[in-house]
Amino acid sequence: MKRGLLFSSVVAAAIGLAMFCGAARAGSAKDYYPRRAWGSFNGGQMNTSVLVFRDLNRNGVYDLGDRPMPHVAVELGKPNGNTVMKWTNVSGFANFRMSVIQRDLEVVDPGHYSFRVVPPPGWSVTTGNASQESDYVVSPGSPGDMIAMRTTHPVGLAADLTISGAVTAGSRISLTGPDGATAAAKVDPDGRFSVPATSGEWLVDVSTDGATQRRKVVVGSAPVVLSASSDKGAEEPLPNRHVVGFDDLLTTSGVFEVPSGYGGLDWYNLVAMHQRFTDGPGYINTTMSGEFIAYNSSGHPAQVFSDKPFDFAGAYFGAGWNDAEGETLVLKAWRGDQPVYEDSVVLSASGPVYFAADYMRITRLEIRTQHHWQAAIDNFAYRTGP
Structure with a gap:
């Protein structure tokens, strides 16, 4: 038999077999689109979750402008008295899996469950619901065959x-708050001080050796750290204020080296990226505006510089990774070849501090970390001349 004839016979046989099998499998719409038997167990699983968010306006309501907060501990209390802890993910959810059939998950038995959000040090619950409770009952046919009688509210x-x-x-410090009240701050023997504050404009008077320096400080949604000194050069601030948030450098979710000329300054070893490009919770928690943030590449020193003097007003800083909790940020500035400012700031991955620099007429700023972890940076504020 010729090869072509043999091939044709095989193809014809295959087509006939396919037609026969197709006819055998033919069915009705009910066969192809079956309804679930709702009285039977599904055998799957479903998350029961708690959302934790950064309440940026501190009003106790999850509303526009608030942001999810990753890496917050949430405890689940079970009916048998045991507890399980989960971290919130990059979207702010702590997910506990529930299933009646899959017994190795967190919620498997009906009964009374509790949820408790454990804030990081230096954080407080604004919504009044750090602890919540709900009863869970068996519900055959639901995704996990179990449902909550009451769902949780955002925390x-x-x-x-x-x-x-x-x-x-030995210096003396007095602070005048937004309400006009003035109080003295306790200064430790090493010169460090910290006082509770509220949002708004503050006046900070530092008296040393008979001379008093006054600084105006605006407190927003983050703690403020003041630079050690802001009067070197004793000149007026430059007139043109700028704030860069790194959101206008790229439109994708990748990373982008901050180029010289951005915002009228020169940049070295600073990278901009979308806050969720990596799994580092600190990048998300430090983001204060938009969706993008900057960091010192590979944790190595970065620089901002210019041939023309500029004022570094301040910026939000945090630790990019939770493994870098407590990392020390070191900022140093020069005026030409002369070093004029140096400060250190302790960083957290839970959220930023605003470093109020007031570095006047500098030409170079170095941003580095003591242990070479990445420092997350947002809303870099500076002033330039005419």
Whole structure:
């Protein structure tokens, strides 16, 4: 038999077999679109969750402008008295899996369950619901064959606001708050101080050796750390204020080296990226505006510089990774070849501090970390001349 004839016979046989099998499998719409038998167990699983968010306006309501808060501990209390802890994910949810059939999950038995959000140090619950409770009952046919009789409500956290810094030992500090009340701050023997604050404009007077320096500080939604000194050069601030949030550098979720010329300054070893490009919770928790943030590449020193003097007003800083909790940020500035400012700030992955620098007429700023972890940076504020 010729090869072509053999091939044709095989194809014809295959087509006939396919037609026969197709006819055998033919069915009605009910066969192809069956309804679930709702009285039987599904055998699957479903999350029961708690949302934790940064309550940026501190009003106790999850509303526009608030942001999810990853890496917050949430405890689940079971009917048998045992507890399980889960971290909130990059979307702010602590997920506990429930299933009647899959017995190795967190919620498997009907009964009374409790949820407790444990805020990081320096944070407080604003929504009044750190602890919540609900009864769970068997519901055959639901995704996990179990449902909650009452779902949880979002839990808001806000940083405990403070104004802190370091001054010359023996200095006296008085602060005038937004309400006009003035109080003295306790200065430790090493010159460090920290006082509770509220949102708004503050006046901070530092008296040393008979001379008093006044600083105006605006407290927003993050603690404020003051630079050690802001009067070197004793010149007026430059007139043109700028704030860069790194959101206009790229439109994708990747990373982008901050180029010289951005915002009229030169940049070295700073990278901008979408806050969720990595799994680092600190990048998300430090983001204060938009969706993008910057960091010192590979944890190595970065620089911002210019041929023309500029004022570094301040920026939000945090630790990019929770493994870097307590990392020390070191900022150093030069005026030409002369070093004029140096400060250190302790960082957290739970949220940023605002470093109020007031570095005047500098030409170079170095941003580095003591142990070479990435520092997350947002809303970098500076002033330039005419």
